[in-house]
Amino acid sequence: MLVTPVKVHIQYGPKPEHLAALRERLHPEIQLTVGDGPPRPADFEILVHGFPSRADVAASPKLRALIVPWAGVPIETLDLMRTFPGIPVHSLHYNVGPTAEMAIALLLAAAKMIVPFDRNFRRHRWASPFQDTPGGVALEGKTALILGYGRVGRRVASTCRTLGMHVMATRQHPEPAPPDEVYAPEALPSLLPNAHALILCAPHTPRTDGLIGEKELALLPPDTVLVNVARGAIVQEDALYRALKARRLFAAGLDVWYRYPTEAERELGVAAAPSSFPFQDLDNVVMSPHRAGWSNETEIARSVHLAALLNAAARGQPMPHRIDTHSGY
Amino acid sequence: MLVTPVKVHIQYGPKPEHLAALRERLHPEIQLTVGDGPPRPADFEILVHGFPSRADVAASPKLRALIVPWAGVPIETLDLMRTFPGIPVHSLHYNVGPTAEMAIALLLAAAKMIVPFDRNFRRHRWASPFQDTPGGVALEGKTALILGYGRVGRRVASTCRTLGMHVMATRQHPEPAPPDEVYAPEALPSLLPNAHALILCAPHTPRTDGLIGEKELALLPPDTVLVNVARGAIVQEDALYRALKARRLFAAGLDVWYRYPTEAERELGVAAAPSSFPFQDLDNVVMSPHRAGWSNETEIARSVHLAALLNAAARGQPMPHRIDTHSGY
Numbered sequence: 001m002l003v004t005p006v007k008v009h010i011q012y013g014p015k016p017e018h019l020a021a022l023r024e025r026l027h028p029e030i031q032l033t034v035g036d037g038p039p040r041p042a043d044f045e046i047l048v049h050g051f052p053s054r055a056d057v058a059a060s061p062k063l064r065a066l067i068v069p070w071a072g073v074p075i076e077t078l079d080l081m082r083t084f085p086g087i088p089v090h091s092l093h094y095n096v097g098p099t100a101e102m103a104i105a106l107l108l109a110a111a112k113m114i115v116p117f118d119r120n121f122r123r124h125r126w127a128s129p130f131q132d133t134p135g136g137v138a139l140e141g142k143t144a145l146i147l148g149y150g151r152v153g154r155r156v157a158s159t160c161r162t163l164g165m166h167v168m169a170t171r172q173h174p175e176p177a178p179p180d181e182v183y184a185p186e187a188l189p190s191l192l193p194n195a196h197a198l199i200l201c202a203p204h205t206p207r208t209d210g211l212i213g214e215k216e217l218a219l220l221p222p223d224t225v226l227v228n229v230a231r232g233a234i235v236q237e238d239a240l241y242r243a244l245k246a247r248r249l250f251a252a253g254l255d256v257w258y259r260y261p262t263e264a265e266r267e268l269g270v271a272a273a274p275s276s277f278p279f280q281d282l283d284n285v286v287m288s289p290h291r292a293g294w295s296n297e298t299e300i301a302r303s304v305h306l307a308a309l310l311n312a313a314a315r316g317q318p319m320p321h322r323i324d325t326h327s328g329y
Numbered sequence: 330m331l332v333t334p335v336k337v338h339i340q341y342g343p344k345p346e347h348l349a350a351l352r353e354r355l356h357p358e359i360q361l362t363v364g365d366g367p368p369r370p371a372d373f374e375i376l377v378h379g380f381p382s383r384a385d386v387a388a389s390p391k392l393r394a395l396i397v398p399w400a401g402v403p404i405e406t407l408d409l410m411r412t413f414p415g416i417p418v419h420s421l422h423y424n425v426g427p428t429a430e431m432a433i434a435l436l437l438a439a440a441k442m443i444v445p446f447d448r449n450f451r452r453h454r455w456a457s458p459f460q461d462t463p464g465g466v467a468l469e470g471k472t473a474l475i476l477g478y479g480r481v482g483r484r485v486a487s488t489c490r491t492l493g494m495h496v497m498a499t500r501q502h503p504e505p506a507p508p509d510e511v512y513a514p515e516a517l518p519s520l521l522p523n524a525h526a527l528i529l530c531a532p533h534t535p536r537t538d539g540l541i542g543e544k545e546l547a548l549l550p551p552d553t554v555l556v557n558v559a560r561g562a563i564v565q566e567d568a569l570y571r572a573l574k575a576r577r578l579f580a581a582g583l584d585v586w587y588r589y590p591t592e593a594e595r596e597l598g599v600a601a602a603p604s605s606f607p608f609q610d611l612d613n614v615v616m617s618p619h620r621a622g623w624s625n626e627t628e629i630a631r632s633v634h635l636a637a638l639l640n641a642a643a644r645g646q647p648m649p650h651r652i653d654t655h656s657g658y
Contacts, residue, residue, distance in 0.1 A: 097467065097469035097470075097492075097493055098464075098467055098469070100492070101437065101440075101441070101467065101468055101469065101492060102441065104433070104437060104492070105437035105438060105440075105441045105443060106443075108430065108433060108434035108437060108438070109434060109437070109438050109443045111430075111434075112430070112431065112434045112617075114434060114435075114438045114443060114444065114615060114617070115443065115444055115447050117616075117617055117618065117620065118444050118615055118616045118617065119444075120618075121603070121609075121616040121617065121618045122609035122616055123600060123609070124600035124601055124602050124603065124609070125598075125600060125618075126589075126590055126595070126601065126603075126618040126619075127598060127618075128620070128623065134620070134623040134624060134625075135427075135620040135621075135622070135623025135624045135627070136623075136624065137624065138426065138427055138430065138624050138626040138627065139430055140426035140427070140430065140626075141426075141626075155491070158491040159488055159491040159492060161491075162484070162487040162488040162490075162491050163426075163429070163430060163433070163488060164426055260455075261455055266455070269454075269456060271452060271453035271454060272453055272455065273453050274450070274453065274455075280450075280451035280452070280453070286443060286447055287446075287447045287450040287451055288441075288443070288446055288447065288450065289446065289449075289450045289454075289455040289456075290455075291446065291457070291463070291464040292464070293464070294457065294463040294464025294465075295463060295464045295465065295466065295467050296463075297466075297467040297469075297470075298464070298467065
């Protein structure tokens with residue numbers, strides 16, 4: 001196998017142990033630089049960065065690929081990279097398992113009202129904090145509608161089935177195969193009235209931006225649970241807040257949000273509201289700070305997947321998981 | 330079909346709408362009385378009561394069956410009914426789905442630290458409240474050990490498998506059939522060192538009372554999550570508290586407890602501690618007030634299952650779900 005030297009610049013902040021896990025998996029011909037900005041001289045051929053600026057991408061005249069070290073590519077990055085049509089964009093599908101686990105965790109926590117019951121019971125109150133819905137909603141016999149039927153969506157579907165749920169899904173390019181009931185996104189208005197759980201696993205693209213708004217939420221039956229482990233912007237912020245506050249939605253479990261801390265806020269560890277609406281005042285939302293992928297296991301998996309892409313490049317093979325910057329996935 | 334009149338006394342407190350759901354399903358020859366104590370004259374043939382006193386059972390000379398309107402029969406009731414060997418005891422398996430849902434809800438809430446993350450994030454803190462375990466433990470690729478492999482245990486197992494877990498189980502009378510890996514309870518010491526999730530779905534019987542104590546918990550690997558949806562007393566109270574406090578267990582999700590409110594406490598709605606240990610001070614426990622079966626759906630299911638037993642009796646057929654008062658299930 002012919003291996004050629006490849007210069008790679010990593011511009012996300014892996015911890016030393018996860019960088020070590022990456023290095024020990026890389027072919028020795030791969031030369032790594034790591035840092036907050038491009039190295040000088042900037043002669044890297046592959047840039048690993050989720051949110052590069054135009055200057056980052058333009059820095060090295062030898063750049064021939066961008067790897068976004070996440071599953072989803074930000075719309076801003078897609079917009080930028082369409083102006084560099086000669087530089088392919090790749091992403092990493094390292095966190096299918098953890099994201100599916102988080103989707104099911106949030107679905108059940110929201111349906112069973114795990115948080116308010118826990119809070120109440122720590123004060124030794126045995127009764128339900130809710131008169132109308134003594135113990136939450138049952139999922140058995142209900143229908144789950146999964147938007148986005150890729151690796152995560154299919155994993156979530158198989159777990160929903162073992163909970164006794166009927167599963168329907170939508171996908172940009174539906175390829176239904178029994179027992180999967182997969183529809184094109186256009187079918188959404190006819191599917192929503194039957195969805196007791198609406199689970200978002202779709203990529204954030206121009207087509208899915210704001211896909212679920214007031215009209216779509218109004219089509220859902222009462223007592224529906226909404227779960228978002230994809231990207232906040234797929235569900236319209238104001239419509240979601242209002243539907244939860246009015247209890248037109250039974251509950252929501254949210255791992256993805258509308259405003260993220262700036263790098264400065266993150267470094268200082270200051271409070272940063274994830275929305276301009278006070279979701280924190282709602283009893284029927286489970287709030288999670290975009291952490292499906294936070295675990296030692298996941299960071300190791302990220303290193304393993306990244307190493308696989310870089311080693312393929314060193315061997316002169318095509319890197320997997322290329323993104324179409326127009327469709328966004 | 331020959332139907333004979335049957336007098337049934339119900340001594341648990343269904344709400345009017347659930348009693349109506351029962352009545353509309355009963356054969357008209359069945360005569361119901363409902364109340365806190367035996368009717369006078371006490372001539373009922375079937376008593377529906379989970380926790381009868383000796384006087385309740387002895388009240389009617391015509392009594393020919395006791396139905397406990399729950400899935401599990403209290404040890405006190407088993408002890409009592411062994412002194413009435415001519416009166417068979419039955420129970421209701423109406424809540425398999427909700428109990429399995431609660432087991433998975435508690436497993437994931439504990440593993441993903443849903444409660445402390447939600448509390449922190451409502452104050453707009455994005456960072457993990459825990460340094461060592463940034464986002465909880467991943468379940469994919471780990472092993473679940475399920476104690477008790479009846480209807481609930483098997484349902485939980487199939488969901489664990491779709492989460493990418495390997496499943497082992499123990500059962501009093503193991504009947505292994507692929508892909509089920511079912512062992513006799515004696516295998517427990519050799520199974521515990523491989524269990525990243527220990528899920529209790531067994532009946533509470535003299536054999537399972539205090540089954541999991543300090544020695545058993547010490548055999549578990551670090552970062553194990555314990556879930557109990559069976560009965561509190563299967564896990565020794567002090568050993569569980571100490572293992573959680575010392576973080577020898579990563580976390581626990583508990584729907585069943587060590588002390589329950591008295592009827593007076595329940596009526597007055599006063600606080601009643603579920604344990605003599607301060608579980609409420611622990612961040613790594615999800616506390617749920619024995620509510621797996623609390624939902625309108627479940628109460629309707631209880632009425633449906635109870636009606637099936639009573640209608641069988643009216644038709645002179647054997648009632649299903651008879652309990653062996655010696656084994657306890």
